[in-house]
Amino acid sequence: MSVPKWIRVYAGPVVVSTLLVGAVLGGVYLRSGDDAAEASGCRADPAAVKAIRAEAILNQNPRLTRLDPVAEGLTCGSPGSFGSVSRRLTTPPTGTDVAKFYAGLAARSGWKPFEYSNYLYSATKETGGCPWWFLVRAEDDAYQLRVMYQPAGVPMSDCAWATTEPLLLQATIPIGK
Known part of the structure; x- marks a missing residue:
């Protein structure tokens, strides 16, 4: 069975045009999300970042x-909105040793462990509002240490992880050092 000539001629340009329109509309959608975040007042909290x-x-x-x-x-x-402060830990020890080290350190620093974590270690620290959440996650050849906090300008009623462990997302926007 042969493909009709009109399909061979027009299929490529139709596919490319559809992809281009999708990319443009997707870019507009993403920018409108950024605009909505700015309009809502969501921004990094310098005091929280300094303390973390x-x-x-x-x-x-x-x-x-x-x-x-x-x-x-x-x-x-x-x-949900969140800010994060993180570090990558490169290490030869096992995940068990890393988790044990940070569990002890967190306990001595006022953090409360989360019992049913999806990560190597997870704990919260009360801050008078939305708690900070500390996560230790294994990566390919290292570990990621991350503290998540409620950004400034976001109502405390929108605390995404008040009772449930947050998902560690990779799609955060870097905000400098």
Whole structure:
């Protein structure tokens, strides 16, 4: 069975045009989400970031390991807004050793462990509003340490993880160092 000539001639341009229109509309949709986040007032909370950067869980590491520089991120909008401060830990020890180290350090620093974590270790710290949430997750050749917080300008009623462990998303917007 042969393909009609008109399909061979027009199929390529139709597919390319559809992809281009989709890309343009997708870009408009993403920008409108950013505009909505700006209009809602969602922004990094400098006081929270400064306090989180001072936390022992982001500044101490097990022997024979190395912490990469601090990275900050911000995600505004649905399904929830959050800011994050994170570090990558490169290490030869096992995940069990890393989890045990950070569980002990977190307990000594006032963090409350989350019993049914989907990560190597997870804990919260009360802040008078939406709690901070600390997560340790294994990556390919390292571990990610991340503290998530409620951004400034987002109502406390929108605390996405008041009672449920947050999902660690990779699509956060870096906000500098």
